[in-house]
Amino acid sequence: MKSDRFCKKLIVMILLFLLAGCMTTQERLLDVETSQVQLRSIQSRVLDTADKEKTMRAVIATLQDLGFMLDRVDYTLGVVTASKSRSDVFQPHAIGSLRMTVTVRQRGEKQLLVRANIEYQLRPVTEPKPYQNFFNSLEKAMFLEAHQIE
Amino acid sequence: MLIARPVSKPLTRLRGSHAATLCCLLLLGGCATVPDLTLSPELLAQRQLQTRRFETNDEQKIIRTCASLLQDTGFTIDESETKLGIITASKRRDATNVAQWIVATLLGVPPDKDQIMKALVITSPVGTSGKQVSVRVTFERIVFDEENRIRKIEALNDPKIYQSFFEKLSKALFLEAHE
Numbered sequence: 110m111k112s113d114r115f116c117k118k119l120i121v122m123i124l125l126f127l128l129a130g131c132m133t134t135q136e137r138l139l140d141v142e143t144s145q146v147q148l149r150s151i152q153s154r155v156l157d158t159a160d161k162e163k164t165m166r167a168v169i170a171t172l173q174d175l176g177f178m179l180d181r182v183d184y185t186l187g188v189v190t191a192s193k194s195r196s197d198v199f200q201p202h203a204i205g206s207l208r209m210t211v212t213v214r215q216r217g218e219k220q221l222l223v224r225a226n227i228e229y230q231l232r233p234v235t236e237p238k239p240y241q242n243f244f245n246s247l248e249k250a251m252f253l254e255a256h257q258i259e
Numbered sequence: 260m261l262i263a264r265p266v267s268k269p270l271t272r273l274r275g276s277h278a279a280t281l282c283c284l285l286l287l288g289g290c291a292t293v294p295d296l297t298l299s300p301e302l303l304a305q306r307q308l309q310t311r312r313f314e315t316n317d318e319q320k321i322i323r324t325c326a327s328l329l330q331d332t333g334f335t336i337d338e339s340e341t342k343l344g345i346i347t348a349s350k351r352r353d354a355t356n357v358a359q360w361i362v363a364t365l366l367g368v369p370p371d372k373d374q375i376m377k378a379l380v381i382t383s384p385v386g387t388s389g390k391q392v393s394v395r396v397t398f399e400r401i402v403f404d405e406e407n408r409i410r411k412i413e414a415l416n417d418p419k420i421y422q423s424f425f426e427k428l429s430k431a432l433f434l435e436a437h438e
Contacts, residue, residue: 162342162343165343166343166344166383169343169345169381170381170383170395173306173379173381173395173397174298174302174303174306175296175298175302176302176305176414178347178377178379178397178399179338179345179347179379180338181338182338182340182343182345183340184340184342184343193294194412207294227293227296229293229294234293236293238293238295239293239294239295239296240296242295242296242297243296246296246297246298
Protein backbone atom coordinates (compact mmCIF):
# COMPACT_ATOMS: atom_id res chain seq x y z
CA MET A 110 0.00 0.00 0.00
CA LYS A 111 1.17 3.49 -0.74
CA SER A 112 0.60 5.07 2.66
CA ASP A 113 2.32 2.08 4.31
CA ARG A 114 5.52 2.67 2.34
CA PHE A 115 5.32 6.35 3.21
CA CYS A 116 5.11 5.54 6.90
CA LYS A 117 8.14 3.26 6.70
CA LYS A 118 10.16 5.92 4.94
CA LEU A 119 9.13 8.43 7.54
CA ILE A 120 10.24 6.16 10.39
CA VAL A 121 13.63 5.59 8.76
CA MET A 122 14.04 9.33 8.30
CA ILE A 123 13.20 10.02 11.92
CA LEU A 124 15.66 7.36 13.09
CA LEU A 125 18.40 8.94 10.98
CA PHE A 126 17.48 12.32 12.37
CA LEU A 127 17.72 11.05 15.94
CA LEU A 128 21.05 9.31 15.25
CA ALA A 129 22.48 12.50 13.81
CA GLY A 130 21.67 14.15 17.14
CA CYS A 131 23.94 11.75 19.03
CA MET A 132 27.29 13.15 20.15
CA THR A 133 30.30 11.68 21.88
CA THR A 134 31.40 12.80 25.34
CA GLN A 135 34.38 14.61 23.86
CA GLU A 136 32.14 16.54 21.47
CA ARG A 137 29.82 17.51 24.33
CA LEU A 138 32.70 18.51 26.59
CA LEU A 139 34.00 20.99 24.05
CA ASP A 140 30.63 21.84 22.48
CA VAL A 141 32.03 21.36 19.00
CA GLU A 142 28.82 21.95 17.14
CA THR A 143 28.79 25.68 17.83
CA SER A 144 31.02 28.21 16.14
CA GLN A 145 33.27 29.59 18.89
CA VAL A 146 34.11 32.86 17.18
CA GLN A 147 30.54 33.76 16.35
CA LEU A 148 29.34 32.78 19.79
CA ARG A 149 32.00 34.90 21.44
CA SER A 150 30.81 37.99 19.64
CA ILE A 151 27.19 37.29 20.61
CA GLN A 152 28.16 36.77 24.24
CA SER A 153 30.54 39.70 24.72
CA ARG A 154 30.24 43.46 25.06
CA VAL A 155 32.78 46.18 25.71
CA LEU A 156 31.97 48.90 28.22
CA ASP A 157 33.67 52.31 28.25
CA THR A 158 34.49 52.26 31.90
CA ALA A 159 37.30 50.93 34.04
CA ASP A 160 35.16 50.70 37.16
CA LYS A 161 35.05 46.96 37.76
CA GLU A 162 33.19 47.21 41.04
CA LYS A 163 30.39 49.34 39.58
CA THR A 164 30.12 47.03 36.56
CA MET A 165 29.94 43.91 38.71
CA ARG A 166 27.32 45.52 40.93
CA ALA A 167 25.28 46.36 37.84
CA VAL A 168 25.62 42.78 36.55
CA ILE A 169 24.44 41.42 39.89
CA ALA A 170 21.53 43.87 40.09
CA THR A 171 20.49 42.98 36.53
CA LEU A 172 20.57 39.27 37.33
CA GLN A 173 18.50 39.82 40.45
CA ASP A 174 16.06 41.92 38.42
CA LEU A 175 15.68 39.05 36.00
CA GLY A 176 14.79 36.70 38.83
CA PHE A 177 18.10 34.87 39.14
CA MET A 178 19.54 33.63 42.42
CA LEU A 179 23.32 33.97 42.80
CA ASP A 180 25.36 30.81 43.14
CA ARG A 181 28.89 32.15 43.17
CA VAL A 182 30.55 35.55 43.09
CA ASP A 183 34.27 36.31 43.00
CA TYR A 184 35.42 39.90 42.74
CA THR A 185 39.08 39.10 42.03
CA LEU A 186 38.22 36.85 39.10
CA GLY A 187 35.29 39.03 38.11
CA VAL A 188 32.94 36.06 37.92
CA VAL A 189 29.24 35.93 38.75
CA THR A 190 27.30 32.66 38.41
CA ALA A 191 23.55 32.64 38.83
CA SER A 192 20.66 30.33 38.15
CA LYS A 193 16.96 30.65 37.63
CA SER A 194 15.14 27.45 38.19
CA ARG A 195 11.68 28.46 39.24
CA SER A 196 9.24 25.93 37.96
CA ASP A 197 6.39 28.42 38.04
CA VAL A 198 8.08 30.47 35.34
CA PHE A 199 8.87 27.76 32.81
CA GLN A 200 7.52 24.33 32.14
CA PRO A 201 6.95 22.40 35.36
CA HIS A 202 9.20 19.52 34.32
CA ALA A 203 12.17 21.72 33.47
CA ILE A 204 13.49 22.29 36.96
CA GLY A 205 16.95 23.70 37.50
CA SER A 206 17.26 24.63 33.89
CA LEU A 207 18.52 28.18 33.33
CA ARG A 208 22.09 28.97 34.40
CA MET A 209 24.28 31.89 33.56
CA THR A 210 27.89 32.93 34.12
CA VAL A 211 29.01 36.51 33.59
CA THR A 212 32.68 37.51 33.63
CA VAL A 213 34.01 41.05 33.82
CA ARG A 214 37.58 41.56 32.60
CA GLN A 215 39.86 44.54 32.08
CA ARG A 216 40.31 45.36 28.39
CA GLY A 217 43.08 47.91 27.88
CA GLU A 218 43.28 50.93 30.15
CA LYS A 219 39.80 52.35 29.95
CA GLN A 220 37.51 49.51 28.99
CA LEU A 221 35.96 46.40 30.43
CA LEU A 222 34.92 43.27 28.62
CA VAL A 223 31.73 41.64 29.83
CA ARG A 224 31.00 38.11 28.70
CA ALA A 225 27.86 36.15 29.45
CA ASN A 226 27.24 32.42 29.01
CA ILE A 227 23.74 31.07 29.24
CA GLU A 228 22.83 27.42 29.59
CA TYR A 229 19.25 26.28 29.26
CA GLN A 230 17.96 22.75 29.71
CA LEU A 231 21.36 21.08 29.35
CA ARG A 232 22.30 23.08 26.23
CA PRO A 233 24.30 26.22 25.58
CA VAL A 234 22.11 29.07 24.38
CA THR A 235 23.37 30.22 20.99
CA GLU A 236 20.52 32.53 19.97
CA PRO A 237 21.57 36.18 20.06
CA LYS A 238 18.25 37.46 21.49
CA PRO A 239 18.61 36.55 25.20
CA TYR A 240 22.14 37.99 25.24
CA GLN A 241 20.97 41.21 23.59
CA ASN A 242 18.21 41.60 26.14
CA PHE A 243 20.57 40.93 29.00
CA PHE A 244 23.08 43.51 27.78
CA ASN A 245 20.30 46.04 27.15
CA SER A 246 19.15 45.70 30.75
CA LEU A 247 22.76 45.97 31.92
CA GLU A 248 23.25 49.16 29.90
CA LYS A 249 20.17 50.66 31.49
CA ALA A 250 21.43 49.72 34.92
CA MET A 251 24.74 51.44 34.21
CA PHE A 252 23.67 54.33 31.97
CA LEU A 253 26.37 53.26 29.58
CA GLU A 254 26.45 52.00 26.05
CA ALA A 255 27.81 48.52 25.52
CA HIS A 256 29.50 47.98 22.15
CA GLN A 257 29.88 44.84 20.16
CA ILE A 258 33.53 43.76 19.98
CA GLU A 259 35.20 44.25 16.62
CA MET B 260 7.98 -10.89 8.63
CA LEU B 261 7.36 -13.45 11.32
CA ILE B 262 4.91 -11.39 13.26
CA ALA B 263 1.42 -11.79 11.94
CA ARG B 264 -0.14 -8.43 11.44
CA PRO B 265 -3.83 -7.94 11.92
CA VAL B 266 -5.85 -6.94 8.96
CA SER B 267 -5.79 -3.21 8.90
CA LYS B 268 -8.86 -1.51 10.19
CA PRO B 269 -9.58 1.90 8.77
CA LEU B 270 -10.34 3.40 12.17
CA THR B 271 -7.16 2.35 13.96
CA ARG B 272 -4.68 3.01 11.20
CA LEU B 273 -3.00 6.32 10.84
CA ARG B 274 -2.99 7.90 7.43
CA GLY B 275 0.38 9.06 6.14
CA SER B 276 -0.42 12.73 6.49
CA HIS B 277 -1.66 12.27 10.02
CA ALA B 278 1.49 10.41 10.98
CA ALA B 279 3.63 13.17 9.53
CA THR B 280 1.73 15.85 11.44
CA LEU B 281 2.05 13.90 14.67
CA CYS B 282 5.78 13.43 14.17
CA CYS B 283 6.25 17.12 13.49
CA LEU B 284 4.35 18.01 16.66
CA LEU B 285 6.45 15.53 18.60
CA LEU B 286 9.69 17.05 17.33
CA LEU B 287 8.48 20.58 18.00
CA GLY B 288 7.46 19.58 21.49
CA GLY B 289 11.07 18.61 22.19
CA CYS B 290 12.35 22.09 21.34
CA ALA B 291 12.24 24.27 24.42
CA THR B 292 11.82 27.94 23.73
CA VAL B 293 14.77 29.72 25.26
CA PRO B 294 13.69 32.36 27.79
CA ASP B 295 14.50 35.72 26.24
CA LEU B 296 15.58 37.47 29.47
CA THR B 297 13.49 40.60 29.15
CA LEU B 298 12.53 42.70 32.12
CA SER B 299 8.79 42.12 32.22
CA PRO B 300 6.50 44.47 34.19
CA GLU B 301 5.99 41.54 36.56
CA LEU B 302 9.70 41.39 37.35
CA LEU B 303 9.85 45.16 37.81
CA ALA B 304 6.96 44.98 40.28
CA GLN B 305 8.89 42.33 42.19
CA ARG B 306 11.90 44.65 42.32
CA GLN B 307 9.71 47.35 43.80
CA LEU B 308 8.43 44.96 46.42
CA GLN B 309 11.84 43.63 47.39
CA THR B 310 13.78 46.91 47.64
CA ARG B 311 14.06 49.54 50.37
CA ARG B 312 16.38 52.53 50.75
CA PHE B 313 18.10 53.51 53.96
CA GLU B 314 19.47 56.95 54.79
CA THR B 315 23.07 56.10 55.48
CA ASN B 316 26.38 56.02 53.69
CA ASP B 317 27.68 53.05 55.65
CA GLU B 318 27.04 50.09 53.37
CA GLN B 319 29.22 47.77 55.45
CA LYS B 320 27.07 48.36 58.50
CA ILE B 321 23.88 47.58 56.53
CA ILE B 322 25.32 44.34 55.22
CA ARG B 323 26.52 43.29 58.67
CA THR B 324 23.07 43.95 60.05
CA CYS B 325 21.48 41.95 57.21
CA ALA B 326 23.78 39.03 57.95
CA SER B 327 22.88 38.99 61.62
CA LEU B 328 19.19 39.44 60.81
CA LEU B 329 19.34 36.39 58.53
CA GLN B 330 21.01 34.44 61.31
CA ASP B 331 18.37 35.64 63.76
CA THR B 332 15.69 34.28 61.44
CA GLY B 333 17.31 30.86 61.28
CA PHE B 334 19.24 31.11 58.03
CA THR B 335 22.81 29.97 57.57
CA ILE B 336 25.06 32.05 55.35
CA ASP B 337 26.15 30.21 52.19
CA GLU B 338 28.09 32.77 50.22
CA SER B 339 29.10 36.37 50.75
CA GLU B 340 31.13 39.03 48.98
CA THR B 341 31.01 42.17 51.08
CA LYS B 342 32.94 44.20 48.53
CA LEU B 343 30.01 43.83 46.18
CA GLY B 344 27.34 43.81 48.88
CA ILE B 345 26.13 40.22 48.58
CA ILE B 346 24.89 37.63 51.06
CA THR B 347 23.18 34.38 50.17
CA ALA B 348 21.67 32.24 52.89
CA SER B 349 19.49 29.17 53.20
CA LYS B 350 17.68 26.93 55.66
CA ARG B 351 15.98 23.57 55.43
CA ARG B 352 12.56 23.33 56.98
CA ASP B 353 9.50 21.13 57.12
CA ALA B 354 7.03 21.64 54.24
CA THR B 355 4.12 19.46 55.25
CA ASN B 356 0.75 21.04 54.80
CA VAL B 357 -2.54 19.32 55.57
CA ALA B 358 -4.40 20.64 52.52
CA GLN B 359 -1.56 19.76 50.17
CA TRP B 360 -1.23 16.32 51.77
CA ILE B 361 -4.93 15.57 51.14
CA VAL B 362 -4.79 16.77 47.52
CA ALA B 363 -1.58 14.83 46.83
CA THR B 364 -2.98 11.65 48.37
CA LEU B 365 -6.16 11.94 46.34
CA LEU B 366 -4.13 12.41 43.16
CA GLY B 367 -1.82 9.55 44.11
CA VAL B 368 1.39 11.61 44.09
CA PRO B 369 3.90 11.75 46.95
CA PRO B 370 3.08 14.71 49.23
CA ASP B 371 5.52 17.53 50.09
CA LYS B 372 7.93 16.72 52.87
CA ASP B 373 10.53 19.42 53.33
CA GLN B 374 11.91 22.51 51.70
CA ILE B 375 15.05 24.57 51.30
CA MET B 376 14.34 28.27 51.75
CA LYS B 377 16.85 30.57 50.14
CA ALA B 378 17.51 34.25 50.66
CA LEU B 379 19.61 36.61 48.57
CA VAL B 380 20.47 40.06 49.91
CA ILE B 381 22.14 42.67 47.72
CA THR B 382 23.06 46.12 48.95
CA SER B 383 24.35 48.97 46.88
CA PRO B 384 25.04 52.66 47.40
CA VAL B 385 22.54 54.83 45.50
CA GLY B 386 21.85 58.47 44.95
CA THR B 387 24.15 61.04 43.38
CA SER B 388 26.03 61.78 46.59
CA GLY B 389 26.04 58.16 47.75
CA LYS B 390 24.11 59.07 50.89
CA GLN B 391 21.64 56.21 50.57
CA VAL B 392 21.99 52.47 50.50
CA SER B 393 19.43 50.30 48.75
CA VAL B 394 18.77 46.81 50.06
CA ARG B 395 17.09 44.19 47.94
CA VAL B 396 16.16 40.81 49.31
CA THR B 397 14.77 37.88 47.30
CA PHE B 398 13.34 34.73 48.84
CA GLU B 399 12.61 31.47 47.09
CA ARG B 400 11.95 27.92 48.15
CA ILE B 401 12.69 24.46 46.79
CA VAL B 402 10.10 21.92 47.84
CA PHE B 403 10.92 18.20 48.10
CA ASP B 404 8.38 15.40 48.21
CA GLU B 405 8.49 12.27 50.37
CA GLU B 406 10.73 10.49 47.87
CA ASN B 407 13.21 13.37 48.18
CA ARG B 408 12.67 14.58 44.63
CA ILE B 409 12.39 18.27 43.83
CA ARG B 410 8.72 18.97 43.36
CA LYS B 411 8.82 22.67 42.70
CA ILE B 412 10.97 25.76 42.96
CA GLU B 413 9.08 28.96 43.48
CA ALA B 414 9.71 32.60 44.23
CA LEU B 415 8.08 33.83 47.39
CA ASN B 416 6.18 36.92 46.33
CA ASP B 417 3.94 37.60 49.29
CA PRO B 418 4.34 41.33 50.15
CA LYS B 419 3.95 40.50 53.86
CA ILE B 420 7.21 38.53 53.86
CA TYR B 421 9.14 41.51 52.56
CA GLN B 422 7.39 44.04 54.78
CA SER B 423 8.22 42.06 57.86
CA PHE B 424 11.82 41.52 56.76
CA PHE B 425 12.36 45.24 56.25
CA GLU B 426 10.61 46.12 59.50
CA LYS B 427 12.98 43.82 61.32
CA LEU B 428 15.94 45.29 59.45
CA SER B 429 14.92 48.85 60.35
CA LYS B 430 14.58 47.87 63.97
CA ALA B 431 17.94 46.14 64.01
CA LEU B 432 19.62 49.15 62.39
CA PHE B 433 17.99 51.49 64.87
CA LEU B 434 19.04 49.34 67.80
CA GLU B 435 22.58 49.03 66.53
CA ALA B 436 22.86 52.77 66.09
CA HIS B 437 21.73 53.45 69.63
CA GLU B 438 23.65 50.77 71.46
